[in-house]
Amino acid sequence: MRIACISDTHLTVTDPNSKSLFPRHLDSLPEEKRSALYEELRSGIELAYIRTMESLRNSGPWDAIIHLGDITGGYGESGCAHHEEARKLTLRCRSDMQRIAPRVFACVGNHDLGYGHIGSLEADVTTASVEFCEQTFGPLFWSFDAGGILCIGICSSFADYKGKDPTLLKRAHEQKVFIADTLASTKDPWILFSHSPWSAKFLAREITPHLTRLKQMISGDLHDPKKAWVIKSARRVLPIAQSNVLFHCLRNWTFCPSTAPLWWQGYQCLGLSVNAFGVAEEVIHGVLPMKNLPTASFMRCTWWCVKPKPKQS
Numbered sequence: 001m002r003i004a005c006i007s008d009t010h011l012t013v014t015d016p017n018s019k020s021l022f023p024r025h026l027d028s029l030p031e032e033k034r035s036a037l038y039e040e041l042r043s044g045i046e047l048a049y050i051r052t053m054e055s056l057r058n059s060g061p062w063d064a065i066i067h068l069g070d071i072t073g074g075y076g077e078s079g080c081a082h083h084e085e086a087r088k089l090t091l092r093c094r095s096d097m098q099r100i101a102p103r104v105f106a107c108v109g110n111h112d113l114g115y116g117h118i119g120s121l122e123a124d125v126t127t128a129s130v131e132f133c134e135q136t137f138g139p140l141f142w143s144f145d146a147g148g149i150l151c152i153g154i155c156s157s158f159a160d161y162k163g164k165d166p167t168l169l170k171r172a173h174e175q176k177v178f179i180a181d182t183l184a185s186t187k188d189p190w191i192l193f194s195h196s197p198w199s200a201k202f203l204a205r206e207i208t209p210h211l212t213r214l215k216q217m218i219s220g221d222l223h224d225p226k227k228a229w230v231i232k233s234a235r236r237v238l239p240i241a242q243s244n245v246l247f248h249c250l251r252n253w254t255f256c257p258s259t260a261p262l263w264w265q266g267y268q269c270l271g272l273s274v275n276a277f278g279v280a281e282e283v284i285h286g287v288l289p290m291k292n293l294p295t296a297s298f299m300r301c302t303w304w305c306v307k308p309k310p311k312q313s
């Protein structure tokens with residue numbers, strides 16, 4: 001079975017005040033400069049998406065396609081449901097995926113559902129974005145059989161949810177039950193798909209009894225293959241990793257780079273050939289970017305994320 005994986009497409013709305021791209025940096029710029037930089041990034045992300053999807057269409061046929069999250073940049077860091085254009089971009093991506101493969105799955109990411117982090121607006125997952133993504137892609141945790149190997153997709157934002165919203169706590173619980181029941185229902189080997197590579201540590205109780213059958217973990221989120229390389233190298237020299245569920249998953253980890261040219265040059269995705277023995281083939285379909293955006297620099301992106309907020313006058 002051939003499975004196309006794409007991740008971190010970050011399709012971006014046209015409003016330069018959307019807070020979907022480095023809000024701390026953009027807010028510090030005069031309006032004209034802010035609009036020009038935002039549009040340069042937005043159109044670069046759009047071009048990378050179009051060219052990568054074209055590359056996937058040309059390298060078919062695919063039996064299934066999986067989006068590993070951050071389909072759009074969301075809006076106001078509250079996910080994709082809070083702005084009409086962000087909703088439309090999500091629906092557009094689903095239609096494009098349907099043209100590539102007959103089966104479409106999504107492991108939605110933090111930008112799709114809402115999030116908070118050190119440089120953010122302290123937003124969080126919203127039920128509106130969860131429900132919109134469910135309407136668009138179906139259940140946000142799922143499984144299917146790939147010829148004798150079980151593929152399980154999970155929602156990272158449910159796995160590490162720490163809030164108190166009853167709807168979201170219910171989803172997080174349902175996901176845990178789903179994972180435990182699905183893994184207990186078969187003796188087949190399995191592959192874990194998720195947006196974040198760290199999700200397994202929040203699901204240790206459900207995953208640990210079935211770790212010996214785990215063939216591969218596939219995730220996105222980090223964007224840049226260099227970051228994944230550092231983690232892959234570190235796991236080889238950490239003997240304490242032997243008994244830890246997260247490090248066990250990372251030892252069997254395949255990283256899907258971002259399509260969006262954010263944190264690095266982007267323009268990539270992943271193709272998998274899966275059979276009962278595991279992931280038999282792994283191909284990166286790279287398309288060279290026309291030019292590097294300012295966001296191709298990891299150091300610059302880090303600074304733009306954490307730089308002090310501009311003083312309010």
Ligand SMILES: [Fe+2]
Pocket residue numbers: 008010069070109111221223
């Ligand atoms: Fe992302």
